[in-house]
Amino acid sequence: MDKFLFINGEWTGKGLERIEVFNPADGSVVGSVAAGGKEETQEAISAASRAFSSWSRLSAYDRADYLMKLHDLMIEEKEELAEIMTKEMGKPLKESLGEVVYAASFLKWFAEEGKRIYGRTIPSYAENKRMQVLKQPIGVVAAITPWNFPAAMITRKLGPALAAGCTFIVKPPKETPLSAIKLVELSEKAGFPKGVINLITGSSSVIGGELMSSREVSKMTFTGSTEIGKKLIEQSAATVKNVSMELGGHAPAIVLDDADLKKAAAGVAASKFRNAGQTCICINRVYVHEKIYEEFIELLAAEVKKLKVGNGLEEGTDIGPIINKEGFDKIKQHVEDAVQKGAVCVAGGNGTQQDGGCFFEPTVLKDVNHSMLIMNEETFGPVVPVQKIASDEEGVRLANDSLFGLAAYVYTESMSRGTRVVEGLQYGIIGWNDGVPSAAQAPFGGMKESGIGREGGIEGLEAYLETKYVSIEL
Numbered sequence: 001m002d003k004f005l006f007i008n009g010e011w012t013g014k015g016l017e018r019i020e021v022f023n024p025a026d027g028s029v030v031g032s033v034a035a036g037g038k039e040e041t042q043e044a045i046s047a048a049s050r051a052f053s054s055w056s057r058l059s060a061y062d063r064a065d066y067l068m069k070l071h072d073l074m075i076e077e078k079e080e081l082a083e084i085m086t087k088e089m090g091k092p093l094k095e096s097l098g099e100v101v102y103a104a105s106f107l108k109w110f111a112e113e114g115k116r117i118y119g120r121t122i123p124s125y126a127e128n129k130r131m132q133v134l135k136q137p138i139g140v141v142a143a144i145t146p147w148n149f150p151a152a153m154i155t156r157k158l159g160p161a162l163a164a165g166c167t168f169i170v171k172p173p174k175e176t177p178l179s180a181i182k183l184v185e186l187s188e189k190a191g192f193p194k195g196v197i198n199l200i201t202g203s204s205s206v207i208g209g210e211l212m213s214s215r216e217v218s219k220m221t222f223t224g225s226t227e228i229g230k231k232l233i234e235q236s237a238a239t240v241k242n243v244s245m246e247l248g249g250h251a252p253a254i255v256l257d258d259a260d261l262k263k264a265a266a267g268v269a270a271s272k273f274r275n276a277g278q279t280c281i282c283i284n285r286v287y288v289h290e291k292i293y294e295e296f297i298e299l300l301a302a303e304v305k306k307l308k309v310g311n312g313l314e315e316g317t318d319i320g321p322i323i324n325k326e327g328f329d330k331i332k333q334h335v336e337d338a339v340q341k342g343a344v345c346v347a348g349g350n351g352t353q354q355d356g357g358c359f360f361e362p363t364v365l366k367d368v369n370h371s372m373l374i375m376n377e378e379t380f381g382p383v384v385p386v387q388k389i390a391s392d393e394e395g396v397r398l399a400n401d402s403l404f405g406l407a408a409y410v411y412t413e414s415m416s417r418g419t420r421v422v423e424g425l426q427y428g429i430i431g432w433n434d435g436v437p438s439a440a441q442a443p444f445g446g447m448k449e450s451g452i453g454r455e456g457g458i459e460g461l462e463a464y465l466e467t468k469y470v471s472i473e474l
Helices: 038-057 060-076 078-089 093-116 152-164 177-190 204-213 226-236 261-277 290-304 325-340 392-400 415-424 457-462
Strands: 005-007 010-012 018-022 029-034 120-122 129-137 140-144 167-171 197-199 217-223 242-246 251-255 283-289 344-347 351-354 357-360 363-366 383-389 407-411 429-432 465-473
Touching: 005 038, 005 177, 018 177, 029 078, 029 177, 038 129, 038 140, 038 167, 038 197, 038 204, 060 078, 060 093, 060 152, 060 177, 078 093, 078 177, 093 152, 093 457, 140 152, 140 204, 152 167, 152 177, 152 217, 152 457, 167 204, 177 197, 204 217, 204 226, 217 226, 226 242, 251 261, 251 392, 261 283, 261 290, 261 383, 261 407, 283 290, 283 392, 290 344, 290 363, 290 383, 325 344, 325 351, 325 357, 325 363, 325 383, 383 392, 392 415, 407 415, 415 429
Parallel strands: 140 167, 140 217, 167 197, 217 242, 251 283, 251 407, 283 383, 363 383, 407 429
Antiparallel strands: 005 010, 005 197, 018 029, 120 129, 129 465, 344 363, 351 357
């Protein structure tokens, strides 16, 4: 399955070098894409810049109609899109299907929310003056997206950008470009005007560098590692480019002694082991009150032992492959380091490399502490370490002991204790008795080194708008 670049409403790049896309479950080649570079990126920028004038002048209702057509096409072809996603990324097919529906929800929600971009009139200090505030689209938007949610991380940016009146250039990752290409094929089918949506595959450094240096690109929205995010922020200074950054995480969960333990164990498992632990907001470390520590460990281990590891296309698979050997090696290092420093493995603990793929058992570690790598670095794999705490205050202190502040979780049935914990946690997203808090209508983003800005909700739409103040003297 050979795929190409999409620039100004045309598929192009047939003469370019190819980049092969591999199935992480078995190493087989599932397709190839064009290796676009500086010239192709400039063409995409020019196309998006030309299209901005007419697209931004369309009514919000007309733009909403296009987004809804794309939404409907995604739902109609969800099985094909989900299969592509599983083949190139590895997640179980049932999760891929869920992601397609989740991804489409951003288009539907922002199609409606775009009709509610309101300005305002300010009472004037003088009888002969009128004061107005206008909201206008920011301009050409460039998006660099990650491999772990190949569809949703595009639509979470594309939906609000297009609803606001911006035009769009997406650079998907080399691991999962085929899902992005399928989305763009559907957008072509939906009839979007030429240049409104453009897609470039190829070298991240070359394409990203060109996007960041261009004065025609008004905004960069990026989801990925904190390391790369910092480099993009540095590059944005040259043009004072608007940026939105959803970066790394190291999500803690605090389980208090009045929690519903069955619900807590199920919630931690649902969060941690979704997508084989390869999600930005999955629980990375758990702090459990000493009074219920052993009971919680037993319940969590029981949940984990139900999970089946295998090829994402096989029925019944719960945990798919790790995206690549580098990711696998990091998981293995974290587990080995923890065990060497005194942690006890109560479930899983082993990884295998077979048939060209890397797999790791869902794993539970007890008796961990902050001297271990796994409690200080994002594992991005199916391993959950559990540490004992003596008080709510200790749990909050340990949870906040991180450079990251994307997501955190708390399990308690007490309104007063839960409120104090939530208010004390230095995180942008909190799940209170909820292991899966993400939704199109809610803001998503982090504090500290986990990013800048928010996606989703009304905040996600505001990120693509400029505020213009107009003072009129009569």
